[in-house]
Amino acid sequence: MAEEFVARSDLAERLRFARHAAIEIGDGTLDLFFDRSFGVDRKADGSVVTEADRNAEKRFRELVSEAYPDDGVLGEEFGETAGNSGMRWIVDPIDGTASFVAGVPLYGSLVALECQGRSLVGVIHMPALAETVFAADGLGATHVTHGGRDEVVARVSDVERLADSTLCVTSLDYFRASGKAGLFETLCGSARQSRGWSDCYALLLVATGRIEAAIEPGLHPWDIAPLDVILREAGGRLTDWTGNGGALIENAVASNGRVHDELLAIVKP
Secondary structure, three states: OHHHHHHOOOHHHHHHHHHHHHHHHHHOOHHHHHHOOOOEEEOOOOOEEEHHHHHHHHHHHHHHHHHOOOOEEEEOOOEEEOOOOOOEEEEEEEEOHHHHHHOOOOOEEEEEEEEOOEEEEEEEEEHHHOEEEEEEOOOEEEEEEHHHOEEEEOOOOOOOOHHHOEEEOOOHHHHHHOOOHHHHHHHHOOOOEEEOOOHHHHHHHHHOOOOOEEEEOOOOHHHHHHHHHHHHHHOOEEEOOOOOOOOOOOOEEEEOOOOHHHHHHHHOO
16 A cells, blocks of 8 residues: 555655655756757657756656665656656656646656655746645645745635635637637636636645636646645645546646535436
């Protein structure tokens, strides 16, 4: 069980590693982000990828190999490398590559430590915003801003009703691709206000209490795994659209917990 791995692992040390690794690979993208001198390729699924994505993930894999050689790694750009420890690091070197390519600072580097479908450590680092949120199972969640100068406990908001909430619905394109274009409009009308802040930035906003919820269709593990533990430790709730939780869900309702059941009533198949 995951608890057995927790008992024989120093989660605080693994959290320090994850935080420093996410910051290193994320901040390593900034020169390319600001000088705009990179090529852009398109993957088979139509999404974009740059040399910054690939270089950042390569560096992360090097760091894991040095610090935790028995752990597995799953990444967006280079797939899975098996381990034998029962622990697996999940990385998205640039979550929001479309934002990165467009020169929009709402992209992030995501790192999670996962065991048996549950995240034990999670980090979301926003390089261009100098903002990070991180957590480990049972150790709480922390929000860091201003490049590390300000550090506070990360907590979700206390708004009780969806009608009083701010809801992020990411992109209509994502809902269309999932065959859920009509649901997009329904969700937009369910909250006090809806916004299109997308990808990991919306998830960070939920975990730090600045919005109440975000709805995400069409996910991969590297898109969502860090939030499993971050939101749990920040007092919120993360499930798929049927109400099942975990780090490997394929669509997401991320909320402050208080408005979660209202949202599930809307998105459940």
